[in-house]
Amino acid sequence: MSALDDRIAELGLVIPEGSKPVAAYIPAVVSGSLVYTSGQLPMVGGVLPATGKVGAAVTPEDAKTLARTCVLNGLAAARSAIGSLDRITRVVKVxxxxxxDPSFTGQPGVINGASELLGDIFGESGQHARSAVGVAVLPLDAPVEIEFVFEFA
Incomplete structure (x- = not known):
C-alpha cells in the first residue's frame, strides 16, 4: 500500500478499481507530466447511487457527497494510468x-465536495484551479460528473 493509500484509509475511504468506460474513450491520458481523466461519474460498484437533477430529485448535500465519490473514481483512473497515486505531486484542475434543476444555482457548493476531499487527501498540493458548471443532463442521468488534471513525477 502507498502512503497516499494510507492517508485515504485514515479518512475512512477506499479507492475503487477503475470503472469501465460507458462509451468510446479511455479513463485517463498521460501527456508529459500531467494525467487527464475523463469525466468521472459517481459510480459505486458499477451503479449510480442516485440519478436526476440537483435541486429537484437530488439534494445539494447528497450531490456534494456524490462529488466526493467522483474524486475516488478519478484517483482510480489516474492510478491506472501512472501506476501509483504516490506519483501525484499536485492537483492542477477540477x-x-x-x-x-433550472432554479438551482449552488453548483460551486456541490463541487466543493470534491475540492474539500482533495485538500484532505493531498494537503496544500490539493489546492487547484476549478470550474463548477450547471448543465441540463449528464450521462446515465448522473447528478454530477467531474474531470481532473493531476501533475505527477
Missing part, C-alpha cells in the same frame, strides 16, 4: 458538471 472541472465539475452538475445536472441542475
Amino acid at each position: 472541472v465539475g458538471f452538475v445536472a441542475s
